[in-house]
Amino acid sequence: MDTDQKFEYNSSITANATTFIDASDRNDSFMPGLHFEALFPLKYSGPINGYIAPVLILLTVVTNTLVIAVLLKRHMRSPTNVLLAGMAFSDMMTGVIPLPVFIYFFSMGHYEEYLPVEWCLPYKILYENIPTIFHTASIWLTVGLAVQRYIYICHSLQARTWCTIPNVIRATVIVYIVAILSQIARFLDFEVVPREVPSRIDVNKTIDGCDIKSRPWAANNQVMYQNIYFWFRIIFIHLVPCTSLVVLNGLLISAMRKASIRRMQLLKQNKKSESKKLKESNCTTLMLVAVVGLFLLVEFPLGIIMTLYVTDNTFNLNLFSMDVYLIMTSMSNFFILLSYPLNFFIYCGMSRQFRETFKRLFNGRSMPLKEECSQYMTLPTENGKTVFTGPETAL
Structure with missing residues (x-):
């Protein structure tokens, strides 16, 4: 990535592979202010962000609110369900926070004009920074869910000590703290520069537009700063979580197969009670495998796109044009939503x-x-025996 190409890319649901060119490095007659045509493939993003996304976000609010209400009922509370509720909240907030941007600019058609100065900071904070925090938290809570289930299945004795509601709450708080810290620099590395610009709709009028400019400490170390931030995100927000989830899902599926064989043995021994509990455990595991599988299905493409984009910028490979990156990212974000x-x-x-x-x-x-x-969950352990552990409610 050379110093003339400064890019920003977030992996949240509202993320887009956008290019911001520092106002001090560009020709003002070429791009006198910030506008959405430079940020989005409007042919696709206009309808998706303006009409489909708000409906999906509303549906997410309704469904995830119901999920939280059900999972946090007294008789439903368990370490697994607390994690599922945390994931539902994170996903919901990832969509809700940028909703004002979707509605004002895309639903109401204001995306054709330059970004008004009063919207520059809200756009940056609501559309990019805060949703990225919640999405990062959601990713690592999903990893925590898979790890916890693996412990229940394959290390059932330790589950009594490790997998408790207080420990899950502590882990969730830590995930959110780390997610916030991972984005702190993105709240501080820019400044909004007001700029009077000719209207894109009526050339006889002027409006108060803006630029989003890198602060001197970020601009002076642009290459190093951008590479550190984006490669950190690729490795620790995409590569490590997704790889871990693939491995853990494979281990859980293998454990389910062993449990099914064990269940058949219990049925032959006429141990119907143990067999029933083992079936409940397998059903819970299967459901969580489905949840993780859905997550991987929509997250992997975004991780691949981001890796290609950052690699392209880092080494000036020119793999794809910016329009292609914008379209791929918009579609990937849509499927995540x-x-x-x-x-x-x-x-x-x-x-x-x-x-x-x-x-x-x-x-x-x-x-x-x-x-x-x-x-109690019936969990297979070594030597073909079955151990009952609690107090994990079968979801």
Whole structure:
């Protein structure tokens, strides 16, 4: 990446591979202010961000609010469900925070004009920085979910000590702190420069536009700063989490197969109670494997695009044009947004207890007591034995 090409790329759902050229490095007659035509492939982003995205975000708010309401009911509380609720909240906020930008600029058609000066800072904060924090948290909470399930399945004795609600809450707080720290520099590395510009709609008028300019400490170390930030994101926000999830999902699937064989042995021994508990454990694991699988399906493409884009900028390879990157990123972001409400339907389709609790939210029936629910998970261990651990409620 040379010093004349300064790029910003976020991996949040609202991220786009956008190019901001420092106002001090460009010809003012070429680009006198910041406008969306330079930031988005408007042929695709206009309809998606203006009409489809707000509907999907509204659906995400409804479904994820219901998920949180169900999972945090007293009889449903467990380490796994607390993590699932945290993921639902993070995904919801990733979509909700940039919603004002979607509505004002894309739904209302203001994207044709230069970015007004009063919107420059909100755009930067609401569309890029804050959603990236929540999306980063969601990624690592998903990793935590897979790790926790792996411990339950393959290290069941340690699960009693390690996988507790207080520990999950502590881990969630740590994830959010690290996610915020990973973005601190992005709140401080720019400044908004007001600029009077001729209207893009009516050339006889002028408007108060703006530039988003790198602060001197960032501009003077642009190559090193950008490479450190973006390669850090590629490695620790994409590569490490996604690779870990692929490995953990593989281990969980292998454990499920072993558990199925063990269950058949228990049925032959007429141990129906143990067999039932093992089936419940497998159903829970299968549901979590589906959740992680959906996550990988939509996150991998964005990670690949970001890796290509940063590599392209770092080594000046010219692999794809900026328009191609913009289109690929917009489509990838759209599918990530589309995935957010789907976890609700996975829970409804694969968890009887979730469905029953969800129904009771609306039919007026009292919730079951904690003691009435499954308090133990049947987990396979070494030597072909079965160990009962708790208090993990079977979702």
